Amino acid sequence: MKTNEKNKAVIEDTRESVSFGTRDKDFSKEPLCLSGRGVTRVFQTGKVTTVAVDHVDFDFHKGELISIVGESGSGKTTLSKMLLGLLEPTDGEIMFQGKPRDISTGAKKREYWKGIQAIFQDPFSSYNVFHKIDSVLLDCIDMRGGRNLPKEKKIEMMTEACSFVNLKFAELTNKYPFELSGGQMQRLMIARIFLLKPNILLADEPTSMIDACSRATILDMLLKLRDETGMTVIFITHDIGLAYYISDSVYIMEHGKFVESGKPDKVMLEPEAAYTKRLISDVPKIHEPWDLSTVDLLNYQS
Amino acid sequence: MAKKMLEVHELTTKYITRQGEDVYSVDHVSLDIEEGKSLGIAGESGCGKSTLALSLMGYYFPPLHYTSGEIIIDGKNISGMDPDVVRKTVLGSEVAYIPQAAMNALNPTRKVGKFIEDVIEAHELPMDKKQIREMAEQRFAKLGLPVEALDKYSVELSGGMRQRVVIAISTILSPKVLIADEPSSALDVTSQKMVIKMMKDMLANGMVKSMIFITHELPLLYNVTDDIMVMYAGQIVERGTAHEMVFDPIHPYSRGLMRSILVPEEGTRDVKLTAIPGTPPNLKHPPAGCRFADRCRYATPACKVQQPPLFDIGGGRTYRCSFSVDQLKEVYAHEDE
Numbered sequence: 001m002k003t004n005e006k007n008k009a010v011i012e013d014t015r016e017s018v019s020f021g022t023r024d025k026d027f028s029k030e031p032l033c034l035s036g037r038g039v040t041r042v043f044q045t046g047k048v049t050t051v052a053v054d055h056v057d058f059d060f061h062k063g064e065l066i067s068i069v070g071e072s073g074s075g076k077t078t079l080s081k082m083l084l085g086l087l088e089p090t091d092g093e094i095m096f097q098g099k100p101r102d103i104s105t106g107a108k109k110r111e112y113w114k115g116i117q118a119i120f121q122d123p124f125s126s127y128n129v130f131h132k133i134d135s136v137l138l139d140c141i142d143m144r145g146g147r148n149l150p151k152e153k154k155i156e157m158m159t160e161a162c163s164f165v166n167l168k169f170a171e172l173t174n175k176y177p178f179e180l181s182g183g184q185m186q187r188l189m190i191a192r193i194f195l196l197k198p199n200i201l202l203a204d205e206p207t208s209m210i211d212a213c214s215r216a217t218i219l220d221m222l223l224k225l226r227d228e229t230g231m232t233v234i235f236i237t238h239d240i241g242l243a244y245y246i247s248d249s250v251y252i253m254e255h256g257k258f259v260e261s262g263k264p265d266k267v268m269l270e271p272e273a274a275y276t277k278r279l280i281s282d283v284p285k286i287h288e289p290w291d292l293s294t295v296d297l298l299n300y301q302s
Numbered sequence: 303m304a305k306k307m308l309e310v311h312e313l314t315t316k317y318i319t320r321q322g323e324d325v326y327s328v329d330h331v332s333l334d335i336e337e338g339k340s341l342g343i344a345g346e347s348g349c350g351k352s353t354l355a356l357s358l359m360g361y362y363f364p365p366l367h368y369t370s371g372e373i374i375i376d377g378k379n380i381s382g383m384d385p386d387v388v389r390k391t392v393l394g395s396e397v398a399y400i401p402q403a404a405m406n407a408l409n410p411t412r413k414v415g416k417f418i419e420d421v422i423e424a425h426e427l428p429m430d431k432k433q434i435r436e437m438a439e440q441r442f443a444k445l446g447l448p449v450e451a452l453d454k455y456s457v458e459l460s461g462g463m464r465q466r467v468v469i470a471i472s473t474i475l476s477p478k479v480l481i482a483d484e485p486s487s488a489l490d491v492t493s494q495k496m497v498i499k500m501m502k503d504m505l506a507n508g509m510v511k512s513m514i515f516i517t518h519e520l521p522l523l524y525n526v527t528d529d530i531m532v533m534y535a536g537q538i539v540e541r542g543t544a545h546e547m548v549f550d551p552i553h554p555y556s557r558g559l560m561r562s563i564l565v566p567e568e569g570t571r572d573v574k575l576t577a578i579p580g581t582p583p584n585l586k587h588p589p590a591g592c593r594f595a596d597r598c599r600y601a602t603p604a605c606k607v608q609q610p611p612l613f614d615i616g617g618g619r620t621y622r623c624s625f626s627v628d629q630l631k632e633v634y635a636h637e638d639e
Contacts, residue, residue, distance in 0.1 A: 071490040072461075181581070182347075211347045211518045216562050216577035238490060241521070241564035245571055268566040282491040283521075285565045286548055290525040295499040 027248055030061040031098070033232040034083065034116075034200055038092035041078050052078040054256035055092065060200070060232050065223075067235040067243035067264075070253035071279070076236050079253070080204050083234065085112055097199070114143065117198040121205035123185035127177035133188065134173055137161065140195035161191040165221050183214040190221050197229050204236040219246060240283045244268045252276045304336040305376075307512035308358070308479050313371035313381070315357040318364070325585045327353040329536040330371070335479070340505060340513040342527035342544065344520060344559060348582050350536040351516045355483045358514065359397050361388045376478045376511070394421055398477040398510070402484040405464040408456035415452035417471050425475065438474070444507070445470050445500055462493025466500055473510055480510040484517050498526055520563050524548045529618065532556045535582050535593040538612060540621040552621040552630055555594050592624065600625065600633060 041053040053075045060066050070076045081087040082094065085103045094101045096115065103109045120126050127136065137158045141147075146154065155169070162169035165187040177185055186206060193201055203222065207215040223246070226233050237243050243250055244264045251261040252273065259273040271277045284290045310333045317325040327350045335341050343351050353366065360380040362368050373381045375396045380388060393399070401407075408417065418438045422429055429437070439449050447463075447470055456464055465485065473480060482501065486494040504510050515527050523530055523544065530547040532540045532555065540553040551557040558578040564570060580597040583589050589596065595605040602624075610624040623630065 071492065183581075214346075214577070216575045217579075219575065220577060239564070240491070240566045241570065244566040245564045245575065264571070269568055279491060280566055282495045283566055284519075284525040285567050286521050286524050286563065287565075287567050287569075290495075292495065292499045292502065295496050 025063075025248070027061040027064040030063055032059055032095070033062045033064075033097060034058075034060045034234075035095045036092060037095075039079070039082060039089050039094060040091035041075075041082060041087060042090045052256055053082065053089075056253075056256070056258050058251065058258070058261075060234065062199075062232055063226065063230045065226060065233045065235065065246060065248045066251065067237055067247040067249075068251045068253055069237060069240060069243045069279075071238060074253045075256040076238075076253055077204065078256075080118075080202055080234075080236050083200075083202055084116060084118055085109055114196070115198055116200040116202060117193055117196050118202040118204065119186070119189045119193065119206045121208055123182050123189060123209065124178075126189060127185065129176065129178055131177075132173075133175050133177060134158070136177065136188070136192065137195060140192050144196060157195065161194045162188075164194050164225075165191045166217075167191065183210045183217070186210060186214075186218055187221065190218070190225065194225060198231060200232045200234065201225075202234045202236070205238070206235075207242065208237070208239065215242070240268070240279065252279070304338070306334050306374075307337050307339075307376055308514075309334045309372075309374040310358065311372040311374075313357060313373060314369040315353065315362070316367050316369050317353075318367055319586075323586055326369070326588070327536045327585055328357050329588075331533075331536075331538055333531060333538070333541070335512040335514070337511050338505065338508075339529070340515055340527040342523035342530040343514065343516045343533055344518060344523055344530055344547075345533040346518065346559075346582060349533045350585075351518075351533055352483055353536075354533065355399065355481045355514065355516055358479070358481055359388070359399050360392055361385055390425065394472065394477065395425060395475045396477055397479045397481060398472045398475075400469055400472055400480070400482045400485050402487060404468040404472075404485065405456075405461055405488070407468060408464065410455060410457050413453055413455055414459075414467055414471070418452075418474055421471060421474055441470060441474060441509075444509075445503065460493070462489050462496055465489060465493070465497055469497070469500065469504075473504060476509050476511075478511045479514065480504070480512070481514045482516065485515075486522070487517060487519065494522075498522070502526065520548065520559060521565050532559065535588065536585055537593060537622065538620065539594065539623075540619075542617075542619045546619065552619075552627055553594075553623050554598050554600055554630070556621075557634065592622075600630075 036056060036058050038055045038057065039053060040055050043050045043052055068076055078087065082089050103112050138154065141154055141157055159169040162172060167184060167187055180188065207218050222233060235243065235247065247264050249262060250264045250267045251258050252267060254275045260267055260271065260276045267276065268280060271280055281291065281294065310331060312330045312332055313328055314326060314330055315328045317327055319325060331354060333341065343354065345351050356366060358373060360373055360383060362385060368382060371381060372379055380392050415435065415438060419431065419434050422434050438452055442449050442452065447466060451459060451467055459467060486497045489497065501513065505513050515523065517523055527544055529541060530544050531538055534555050540551065540556045547556060548560055551560050561576045578597055583593055583596065591606040591608050592610050595601040605624055610622050612620050612622045614620050615627060
């Protein structure tokens, strides 16, 4: 195998594997970043009342990677909108860095958004099609108070951000986001986060529109960013395998409530709640058999 | 030896772009499926999985064009047939196709039962409405679908139910081959499991005689199909049984894919997740040598010049790489240490 000996150096260089600096760290000693008590959201349409999020409590610590797992309709997205401050809770309280969150005015909201940023599921609709990539990134620099920096410095920052996500700024400048592929757009989103360096990143299904191979790359970049900046990452996902792999703690959501939460090893491998048990058993696996006989086609009510 | 339901020999199809360039997105693909068996097709987005599915139906419309090769369904060669003839005599009765967004294909102003009448009418079968209704009710009951669904509009059904109804409608004529392109990826895990159970039941009961299942979700493929075939840049790079492909892949690309699997099982958290760097090549100008060479960690200068053939190593196992199986296994073993 002479050829392989020769190529060994090259092999090491091109290898991209997801790294964990904090796999078994105990985050409960870290300061609280975002927490909620009795957070509730009720939607009212005429006489119909829908409780989308029903009195949930949570404590997210600094640098922790949290996954909120649930099926469609479980209230994940409503909760994430409340965390982002796009929706007001109808009841309960959200605390940001230990203090009650105040986003009553536009200026306070903008201040809050310097601390919390989001990556959404669909990179194709995350960008304004009339804005070039340069202006997307320049906005981020401006928001961090870099409006008056010299142009060279700004370009240097943008180049650094792009190279962090394996994109070349020189090739992107003067282009529009729609000229990129889905995976590249999602990486550009992470480049934005790199410039903004928020305390909290909320990622709502960031990898569900891209295939399994690029998924590893995106995850790697998010983890690298977390390790570098110590930000808290909140993953909203229905991909249970992914949540198990990546998280420091997992919250399982059903009908607006957290039915189970804790360390992934405990929640995913020894689930206690009936809902979690069913959810885990419905995921196709490769070492354990996937039991199709539990499916009762006729008596299933959705 | 079991009867072959689908045989494909060296099928090549191309897209003609608006600039008049040829893009060969299915390039000399050969495969076969025996009666009662299923074949999974895996690969990244843009590898030609969906184009292969479209090409296998024999129903071509621009920009997709047939170039060469043969598609034989249960002994009947359908390649090069007129699209209109294909639509009347092949689609639905010989081959059924379920695209990813199939559940949105139902016209919301018509009841589910009407679509079944449409299928029968389109094939000019001598059945009256009562007979059609009887047949539909029988089929729905067999598949575990509520018979009342026939009198409902598609919007009254949940997503998972709608997808199962679409599958039931498109296979009402018991086709020889069912081609399902990501039939469950828009659904949550519970609905997905029901769709899969129904499809497996259909195959076991002979309501479809063979199945091709396309997805990039490998744990799902592993649990659904007998064999798995990996495609890359329009070509087959490896084929084997589902177990062989997941636990013992030969081709570096298959191995890369299998290493991206994430399942909620003990041990997953200790595995190093490895990404394949780069993106698939642009097929407008395919590389001269091995198509995977640019992204392959083991590629030698020779790989970039010479295209490796598809080697058959027996037992239905094929792979496309210049290295021998022993050479590759040795490197893999070395890496895993």
